[in-house]
Amino acid sequence: MGGFGVLDAGKERFQGYRFIPMSGLPKATVVRLPRYLRLLEDLASSRDTVSSDDLALAAGANAANVRRDLSHLDFHGVRGLGYSVRELRDRIRSELGIDKRRRVIIIGAGNLGRALANYGGLAKRGFDVAGVYDNAPKRIGKSIGGIEVRDIGGFEDDWASGEFDMVILAVPANAAQQVTDRLVRAGVRLILNFAPARVRVPDDIQVRQVDLSTELQILSYYGSS
Amino acid sequence: MGGFGVLDAGKERFQGYRFIPMSGLPKATVVRLPRYLRLLEDLASSRDTVSSDDLALAAGANAANVRRDLSHLDFHGVRGLGYSVRELRDRIRSELGIDKRRRVIIIGAGNLGRALANYGGLAKRGFDVAGVYDNAPKRIGKSIGGIEVRDIGGFEDDWASGEFDMVILAVPANAAQQVTDRLVRAGVRLILNFAPARVRVPDDIQVRQVDLSTELQILSYYGSS
DNA sequence: TAGATTGTTAATCGATTAACAATC
DNA sequence: TAGATTGTTAATCGATTAACAATC
DSSP: OOOTTOSOTTOEEEETTEEEEOSSSOHHHHHHHHHHHHHHHHHTTTOSEEOHHHHHHHHTSOHHHHHHHHHHTTOOOBTTTBEEHHHHHHHHHHHHTOSSOEEEEEEOOSHHHHHHHHOTHHHHTTEEEEEEEESOTTTTTOEETTEEEEEGGGHHHHHHTSOOOEEEEOOOHHHHHHHHHHHHHHTOOEEEEOSSSOOOOOTTSEEEEOOHHHHHHHHHHHHHO | OOOTTOSOTTOEEEETTEEEEOSSSOHHHHHHHHHHHHHHHHHTTTOSEEOHHHHHHHHTSOHHHHHHHHHHTTOOOBTTTBEEHHHHHHHHHHHHTOSSOEEEEEEOOSHHHHHHHHOTHHHHTTEEEEEEEESOTTTTTOEETTEEEEEGGGHHHHHHTSOOOEEEEOOOHHHHHHHHHHHHHHTOOEEEEOSSSOOOOOTTSEEEEOOHHHHHHHHHHHHHO
16 A cells, blocks of 8 residues: 555645545545445345444444444434445445446456456456457467457557546566556556556556565464464 | 454553563554565665665655664664665565465465466465365366366365465355365464455454455545545 | 764554444 | 434554654
8 A cells, every 4th residue: 555646545635724635535444345335235135224333244343433434425324223235335336436337458368367357256346347458469369258358559549449447457577567657658547456566657546456475475474473 | 454353463462561562563564574575586686785765665655664664673774874685685584484485275276266376476485386276076186387286175184284384265255254164174374365255264363355356446436536 | 074874753644442422 | 212223522543754863
């Protein structure tokens, strides 16, 4: 987290003589919303209301924490009863910007890119894999999860169509920065980086990094201490 | 993260009349160590020393933050000069418990499990994939990344050999909890969960969760705000 | 010495949590 | 009404950061 000017929501700015909240929710709250959402989607068919206690249990948080999170959303429950499952589900979806389906591009059709493209769970959560790109001739034209791998050379034109929302980067570490620069130049603003390398981007571009080795190393620490 | 009693390092306990640090490093520090390590490994062949400024840039942190992190390790630099690249690299490795190679088991030989097993980057960072397990007859016996997929039925016996350090869980969401329970019963204490479902474990088991949809949802929030 | 960089202090910030009045 | 659960306050905790004396 932090760094590179990205994902710095929750900051405040001194403007005149008052503090004006700048960009919405505290970071910690945003991270919990998808966890709440998952429970709510499971519950939507069977229950009408849910308590902060239930939500806390599912999200690994404290019930007071949940109530504070939801009041940040200006979402209110009913004392003695709890929160409306469906209304809260819809509210969180709209807050996360996934009340509409989102179209995702995957860059890199190696092992990881293919695994991600084939992963059906995305569609269930509102994300459609709308394209897979690579630069290796032997991969271009092959079909993955029902999508044809395209030549990265055509990426800029395709992206310019404005039909896509975000990019998942699944290229080798040594290509990550170069490809990222290219994405940014093409106008991509949201990048989920699976390449095992941190990339630098301008302040107005959002990058999240997911790295297997890093996770294992952190886990290893907690195993040996 | 938090919740389920895992990864709660950095707590302190009131004992008698003094505060005794309980389990080592602050969580935020642990998360940054792998980032420092990555830079140090890159630098080890070309430079002898590195400044807190360089480390901060690579890790997306503040220089003062870096210096504080390293002093938590009781690792000291030289004023005016910086920190010894190799000594710091070795110190962090030992702190993370990866001064020896670690043997990792992957459970689930679907798309994701296969991608992870094939991912060469792990070996470079000190982790060896020492086994892949599945319960589907059509997958058992197949070879992935030079390793034969074994029947999950034999997992308990294999794990009892004591040769393995951690488990990567790459099974479908609906199997995650059940498989996790089984791992815990077999004596697994470190689990990296790639299944798109939170799992509950006893307090002394460490779980880290990595979930693609969650990451995309968080990213989506920062795109729409 | 002069310049560079550490190690640490003190202030601030952001997040968590217990507790409880409000109220369905 | 009695029981349940919210919404919010106040205290605490953990993390960040600017600043600067120490010192290589």
